Amino acid sequence: MTIKNINPGIAMGTCLVIDRQTQIKPPKKDLAHELNRYYQAKEEIITSLVQNQTANPHETEIKEVQLALIKDPVIEKEVVERIKRQDICALDSVDEIYEKYVQFLKQSQDDYLKERTLDFVDIKMRLINQMYDDVAEDNIDCHTILVSKHLYPSMILNMNALVKGVISFEGSSLTHSAILVREKNLPYMIVDSIDAKTGDYLIVDAFKGIIHINPSEEIIKQYMDKIYQTNQIEHVEYKRENYHLGLNISTKVDEQTLKSSNNDGVSLFRSEFLYLRHQTFPSRSEQHTIYEHLLKHAYPKEVVIRTYDIGDDKQLQTDQISTKGLNLYFNQYKEVFELQLDVLIDLYQTYDNLRILLPMVKDTSELRLVDEIVNDLKDNRKIPPIGIMLETKEAYEALESFKGVDFISIGSNDLGEALFHMKRDYIKDFNEYVELMAKPIKKINDFSKKHQIACTVCGGIAANSYGIKRLLELGVTSFGVPTAFINEANLAIQRHEKSIEKK
The missing domain is CATH 3.50.30.10 (Phosphohistidine domain)
Structure with missing residues (x-):
C-alpha cells in the first residue's frame, strides 16, 4: 500500500x-x-x-x-x-x-x-x-x-x-x-x-x-499518548515585526483564534464557500454578520476578504461555468458582485482593518471596470484597499502593469497550473513542485518589494514545512496558511531566523 x-x-x-x-x-x-x-x-x-x-x-x-x-x-x-x-x-x-x-x-x-x-x-x-x-x-x-x-x-x-x-x-x-x-x-x-x-x-x-x-x-x-504530546504548543520567539503570518480560512472561526497572538490576522477569507455550503448566494444581512464577526474580533489586525472566486469546483450545482475570472462579475454575476462590494464598503466605515482581494485578475482593464463599479457604489463612503490575487498567466506576464495595486496575494496553486500546466490533483512530487514555483514567486515578491507593495504567498506551497522553508530562503516574509498549520509556520520562521544568526 x-x-x-x-x-x-x-x-x-x-x-x-x-x-x-x-x-x-x-x-x-x-x-x-x-x-x-x-x-x-x-x-x-x-x-x-x-x-x-x-x-x-x-x-x-x-x-x-x-x-x-x-x-x-x-x-x-x-x-x-x-x-x-x-x-x-x-x-x-x-x-x-x-x-x-x-x-x-x-x-x-x-x-x-x-x-x-x-x-x-x-x-x-x-x-x-x-x-x-x-x-x-x-x-x-x-x-x-x-x-x-x-x-x-x-x-x-x-x-x-x-x-x-x-x-x-x-x-x-x-x-x-x-x-x-x-x-x-x-x-x-x-x-x-x-x-x-x-x-x-x-x-x-x-x-x-x-x-x-x-x-x-x-x-x-x-x-493516545502521542495525540496528547502533539497538542502541546511549543513556545516560539522571533522578530515578529519582520514577518506577517495570517490565516487562510473559508468558514467562520472562533474569537479566540482571531485574537490569538500566534497570527497577524486573516490573509485570505474565501467568501465563495458561503454560497457553496448552502448552494445559494448569501443575503446582505448574512454577509454583514459573517464579515463583521471576522473584522470585529480580529481588530486591529488586518482581514483580507476575497470576493467570490466563481468557477471550476466552486460554483452552484445549478450553474454551468467552464471559465473563471473577473469577467464573470461584469456579466451574469454583476448584481451578486455589487451586493458583496456594497456590504464590504459599508463595513469599512466602521472597521478600517478590512482589505478586499480580487481573484483571477488577468489585466488592468478588468481593474478599471471594478473601479467603475466601486465609484458607482461609493456614495461619499471611504473605500478600503483593494488588491489582486496574482494567479493567472496573463497577470504574471503583465506584472509591470500592476504597479498601482494596493497589495498582491500570490495564489500559487492556480499560478502553477497556469504557468506549468500542473493540475493540482496530479502533483506527485511536492518538493519538485516547490522548486518549479520558486522562480515566479521570487519574481513577484521582488517586484512587490521594489514598488513597496505588500505581497503575501497564500497557496498550498506555504502550508508545507519544506515549502515555507524555501519561501523564507527566497526572501518572502508574508504568508497566509491554514489555522492548523499556524504553529508549524511560526516554528519555521523561528528556525529560519536562527539559521541566519549562525551565519
Missing part, C-alpha cells in the same frame, strides 16, 4: 467507506437500502429543478437538459442493474455509469455533445452530494475515519463534526478539498488501496504514513 501524507496528524475512529476503490461490497440485505438511497436522491433533485423555475432562458435550457438526464430511463436502468448485479453501493454505481457517458462525450467530434459533458458531471455530482449528505446523517454517530475515492468541497463543508480523519484514493495536497481539510485540522492521507471496511477501527498516523486496522489495546494507548 502506497501512502501519501497530505495533512499531518493522528486520528482514531471507526472506518466509514463511502466509495468503490476499497472493493468492498455491501451485503445482500443492504441492496434495498442502496436502491432507495439512489431513488430518493434522484427525486429530491428533480423536485429542486422543477421548483426553482427562472425567467432566464439560458438557465431554463440548462435545467431542462439536466431534468432530461436525471430522468433518462436508460441511465436509471444501468445504475439500478449495477447495484443489483454487482452488489455495489449507489454512490459507486452513479459515479461509474455517469462517468462512462462523460468519457464517451469527451471523445466526440461534435462541439455540442462535448459541451454536454458538463451536464453529466453536474448531475453526477448532485446525486453524489445528495447521497453523501444521507450517508453523513445516517451513519456517523461516533469518532469516524472517512474513506472515499474522491473528496469534494461540498463533502468537507457539510462534514459531520465526528469525522476525525480522512483517507482518499485520488487528489493531491493542492486541491480545494485538501485546503478545507487542513482548515478543519483533520489528518488526511491519499492511498492507492486499503483493506479496511466499514466498521473497522482505524488509527491514521499522517506523520509517519501508517494506517493501523483494528489495532491492539497497547497500540491504541501508545497513540
Whole structure:
C-alpha cells in the first residue's frame, strides 16, 4: 500500500467507506437500502429543478437538459442493474455509469455533445452530494475515519463534526478539498488501496504514513499518548515585526483564534464557500454578520476578504461555468458582485482593518471596470484597499502593469497550473513542485518589494514545512496558511531566523 501524507496528524475512529476503490461490497440485505438511497436522491433533485423555475432562458435550457438526464430511463436502468448485479453501493454505481457517458462525450467530434459533458458531471455530482449528505446523517454517530475515492468541497463543508480523519484514493495536497481539510485540522492521507471496511477501527498516523486496522489495546494507548504530546504548543520567539503570518480560512472561526497572538490576522477569507455550503448566494444581512464577526474580533489586525472566486469546483450545482475570472462579475454575476462590494464598503466605515482581494485578475482593464463599479457604489463612503490575487498567466506576464495595486496575494496553486500546466490533483512530487514555483514567486515578491507593495504567498506551497522553508530562503516574509498549520509556520520562521544568526 502506497501512502501519501497530505495533512499531518493522528486520528482514531471507526472506518466509514463511502466509495468503490476499497472493493468492498455491501451485503445482500443492504441492496434495498442502496436502491432507495439512489431513488430518493434522484427525486429530491428533480423536485429542486422543477421548483426553482427562472425567467432566464439560458438557465431554463440548462435545467431542462439536466431534468432530461436525471430522468433518462436508460441511465436509471444501468445504475439500478449495477447495484443489483454487482452488489455495489449507489454512490459507486452513479459515479461509474455517469462517468462512462462523460468519457464517451469527451471523445466526440461534435462541439455540442462535448459541451454536454458538463451536464453529466453536474448531475453526477448532485446525486453524489445528495447521497453523501444521507450517508453523513445516517451513519456517523461516533469518532469516524472517512474513506472515499474522491473528496469534494461540498463533502468537507457539510462534514459531520465526528469525522476525525480522512483517507482518499485520488487528489493531491493542492486541491480545494485538501485546503478545507487542513482548515478543519483533520489528518488526511491519499492511498492507492486499503483493506479496511466499514466498521473497522482505524488509527491514521499522517506523520509517519501508517494506517493501523483494528489495532491492539497497547497500540491504541501508545497513540493516545502521542495525540496528547502533539497538542502541546511549543513556545516560539522571533522578530515578529519582520514577518506577517495570517490565516487562510473559508468558514467562520472562533474569537479566540482571531485574537490569538500566534497570527497577524486573516490573509485570505474565501467568501465563495458561503454560497457553496448552502448552494445559494448569501443575503446582505448574512454577509454583514459573517464579515463583521471576522473584522470585529480580529481588530486591529488586518482581514483580507476575497470576493467570490466563481468557477471550476466552486460554483452552484445549478450553474454551468467552464471559465473563471473577473469577467464573470461584469456579466451574469454583476448584481451578486455589487451586493458583496456594497456590504464590504459599508463595513469599512466602521472597521478600517478590512482589505478586499480580487481573484483571477488577468489585466488592468478588468481593474478599471471594478473601479467603475466601486465609484458607482461609493456614495461619499471611504473605500478600503483593494488588491489582486496574482494567479493567472496573463497577470504574471503583465506584472509591470500592476504597479498601482494596493497589495498582491500570490495564489500559487492556480499560478502553477497556469504557468506549468500542473493540475493540482496530479502533483506527485511536492518538493519538485516547490522548486518549479520558486522562480515566479521570487519574481513577484521582488517586484512587490521594489514598488513597496505588500505581497503575501497564500497557496498550498506555504502550508508545507519544506515549502515555507524555501519561501523564507527566497526572501518572502508574508504568508497566509491554514489555522492548523499556524504553529508549524511560526516554528519555521523561528528556525529560519536562527539559521541566519549562525551565519
